[in-house]
Amino acid sequence: MSHTDPTQGERRVVVGARGTGSCQLQRLWLCHPRTGGGAAFVLADGVLHEVNRHQPSLGSWFIGDQVLSDGSLYLLTCMDPLFLVIPILETSRQKTESESGMFCSFEQVLDSSEEAQSLHCLADLILPRLRCICDVRQLGTDTFYRLDDARVLCWMQIKLQRLKAALPGLEGSFLQLDDAALSQYAAGLLSEYLTPAWHCRLLQACNLPAQDSQDSILQPKSHNSPNMPIPDGKRMRLDPKEIARKRAQAVKAEAKAASRAKEAAGLTWATTT
Numbered sequence: 001m002s003h004t005d006p007t008q009g010e011r012r013v014v015v016g017a018r019g020t021g022s023c024q025l026q027r028l029w030l031c032h033p034r035t036g037g038g039a040a041f042v043l044a045d046g047v048l049h050e051v052n053r054h055q056p057s058l059g060s061w062f063i064g065d066q067v068l069s070d071g072s073l074y075l076l077t078c079m080d081p082l083f084l085v086i087p088i089l090e091t092s093r094q095k096t097e098s099e100s101g102m103f104c105s106f107e108q109v110l111d112s113s114e115e116a117q118s119l120h121c122l123a124d125l126i127l128p129r130l131r132c133i134c135d136v137r138q139l140g141t142d143t144f145y146r147l148d149d150a151r152v153l154c155w156m157q158i159k160l161q162r163l164k165a166a167l168p169g170l171e172g173s174f175l176q177l178d179d180a181a182l183s184q185y186a187a188g189l190l191s192e193y194l195t196p197a198w199h200c201r202l203l204q205a206c207n208l209p210a211q212d213s214q215d216s217i218l219q220p221k222s223h224n225s226p227n228m229p230i231p232d233g234k235r236m237r238l239d240p241k242e243i244a245r246k247r248a249q250a251v252k253a254e255a256k257a258a259s260r261a262k263e264a265a266g267l268t269w270a271t272t273t
Contacts, residue, residue, distance in 0.1 A: 013068065013073050014073075014075075015074070015075050024044070025042045026121065027041075028122075031084070033083045033084055043121060048080075048125060049079060050078075052074070053072050054075065056072075082132065085126055086133065086198070087195060088112060089145070092108065092112045100146070103145060104146070106143070156202050157206060160187055160202070160206065163190065164179075187203060
């Protein structure tokens with residue numbers, strides 16, 4: 001689908017879940033849960049989406065009778081908003097070696113963050129789910145929350161199990177992996193949304209070794225892979241339009257595969273009950 005940026009009046013090519021093309025996209029700028037740096041997100045039809053940009057060195061888009069000089073492809077992937085608030089809850093509880101930390105109201109938790117205004121837009125998504133990762137105390141009509149490490153690890157392990165179960169159906173390479181290797185790969189994907197400290201805790205809780213790269217788990221591709229370069233003497237001659245069409249298809253296929261991987265894995269709405 002194509003989307004017009006209301007702030008700049010520019011059209012963008014966006015790949016998202018079915019139905020996002022017909023709803024209003026609300027742009028949010030929030031701290032990424034792993035790096036702490038600013039990152040782009042979109043709220044669409046009551047669902048939070050992470051925004052990833054694929055920017056080829058050369059390229060443009062043809063949409064109808066228009067040409068978009070920006071050949072970038074924006075991928076919207078559904079994301080569980082609890083990933084965003086774990087670092088904030090961890091800071092607000094002020095845990096020490098001798099104390100378990102403080103209980104805070106949801107308003108106090110949000111106000112402790114620099115992105116308070118944007119996070120308020122996600123309150124309806126976050127509040128019903130805080131019990132998955134927090135101890136909760138009710139005082140009259142007021143509710144207070146404190147991040148609980150055991151609950152967080154349990155919640156992460158559920159994510160990991162759902163992700164591991166979804167991987168074999170996404171690509172043939174995963175069918176060759178045993179249970180331990182699938183767990184390692186799933187933990188690596190989850191690490192994209194966790195601080196290094198929480199990633200280490202998850203590995204320890206699942207009895208998994210530290211790992212430098214997910215790619216090392218997968219077996220090398222066959223030498224007959226279609227991605228292998230063709231020798232110069234046998235290089236196929238393709239029409240420039242055909243080359244452009246194939247490149248566009250490859251970019252879309254890659255983006256859709258990444259989106260399916262995260263959505264099918266349950267990075268979106270897996271909860272504990």
